[in-house]
Amino acid sequence: MNDSAVIAAPPTDRVLDLFQGIRLTPTQRRIAHSLVQNAASAAYLSAAEVAELAKVSQPSVTRFAMALGYDGYPALRRRLREIAAAGHGRTDPEQPVGNEMQRAVRAEAQNLNTLAEQLTDRDAVTTAGTLLADSRPLVVLGLRAAAPLAAYFAYFAAKVHPDVRVLDSGGSLLTDRLEQARTAGASAVLAIVLPRYPREVLDALAEARAIGMSVVVITDSAVSPAAEHAHIVLPAAVGAQLVFDLHTAPMAMSMVLLQAVCDAAPADAQRRLEEFEQSAARRQLFVG
Template sequence: MNDAVLDLFRGVRLTPTQRRIAHSLVTHATAAAYLSAAEVAELAEVSQPSVTRFAMALGYDGYPALRRRLREIATAGNGTPAAAGPAGTEIQRAVRAEAANLRQLADQLADDQRVSTAGALLAASRPLPVLGLRAAAPLAAYFAYFAAKVLPDVRTLDSGGSLLMDRLDQAASAGASALLAFVLPRYPRETLDALREARDAGLAVVAITDSPVSPATDHAEVVLPAAVGTDLVFDLHTAPMALAMVLLQAICDAAPAETQRRLEAFEASAARRQLFLD
């Protein structure tokens, strides 16, 4: 169902406020089909007139017309409400929602052209800066740890402040041609500022983010969406983490000979230093 809701927004230039509304509708697709404009506004933390303008930006006369379309999607075209997920505890429902996010990601990857394009861009960058602030910092570190085994110079940018822009400029001066950015809710302002700085410095931006309508889409050449789980107190990032490893595979596939050479060198070094028990 989320894909059908996303189709409503494809090709439409949305303001940041409208992206917030779109993100809320995607995240709460089934429930949103039965909410009033005021309730959607509360969900997205925007004003009610913003919801009306959002519906009109999509080509509808107003929010009631958009809601009718959302209800059509929710009933899956057969006149009955979409089936609810299996019952269970709150934690079970959250884990099942993550499984659904992974299934959605797998469906998206049926066409892997965007991932292949992103992999080629990142494989060619020397050095490769990897940006992730606040909640996205662990994902940036996770990706960079493994990427460093197959790329000669991976630079993790996981802290903000004035030094962040310095490190971006230094990467560009050292020859970087691309930047990988993890952009996850609640979208730190510093992250978007850094993406603008990266573009100004001539870097191609690849963004792993939670939605095709996230703020990262305005600043990236390639956007790779993977939904986050929102059923617990803090977000679950299972799908973005899986997508990070899929992207690293694409980087390896873009330069297989160099990948093999560097992996063999690492294994020889690890054996010599007895890094692992096995």
């Protein structure tokens, strides 16, 4: 990673802006996601290289560019180069380059700033909170890297929701457990879907929709593969500067969403919290 990509604001958001408000096919979503994930180098890739990156055909890349309103991929690439040039021209003299660990943490701070700006419009989070608050039981799905975040959300959600079910393992039983939750009355599922996007979780989201559940997804990008299966997408960027991804923004988004769940039924949430505190005091669960 070069230093200018750290000092300058990354072009990811401006690349993502190219796709806002445009209905993309699943194939086009893969192309868009590849461009977002490789925003720093996308401007210098040929149509064939983009096709290879997204695992699609070269004509699909051309059709994708035309769907965005460009004459073809060369015109889109010129726009990507303009975005890259603008990004490299914007520096922050107060933010030193530092070592790779410092750069990774600063990038996470930027991800949180982006999330804060995104939450200026709270409609999506508010609607998602209401859907999840009304679901009995509430299903929380997260596999592989997302499993700890699903457990984290579910741990706190259980303090304000009477029935939270965590689905954190794949296999044939995953669909069984989804169907059982639906039969028990579940109307919504929260899925946390992070790179590298387990195929099992995407199949589970398709199944959830097929059986009539509302799907809320926390994922790293509005053009993530999970977005295709979601009714509401809550994007929160993932840090990719270290050997393993950092999930600071998705964790923050999960807690923001839980706040929206509480806000959707404040009296019930407060009552359940008070009952928990009384129980915790009686059992002397905590020392401080």
